[in-house]
């Protein structure tokens with residue numbers, strides 16, 4: 878089932894079936910920092926403001942409360958995320 882992803886101060890979209898949240902963001906041309914894309918490094922962290930996500934595999938990286946690793950999770954409900962300024966890729 879597809880859920881709505883709302884990006885704070887951005888817009889909302891529906892990820893395609895099978896996409897990780899990071900892939901879905903990239904499809905919408907929302908570029909964020911990442912490295913491993915497998916839950917090891919923690920580089921891709923964003924804030925989860927509402928809703929639930931599920932991980933394909935429990936990530937190895939430490940995930941602080943209120944944060945998620947979009948490289949290896951998918952929305953399990955409609956979610957709202959905020960991408961910290963430090964995570965945004967510029968040009």
Ligand code: FES
Pocket residue numbers: 910911912913914915916917918919920921922938946947948949
């Ligand atoms: S890119 Fe490494 S944990 Fe997401």
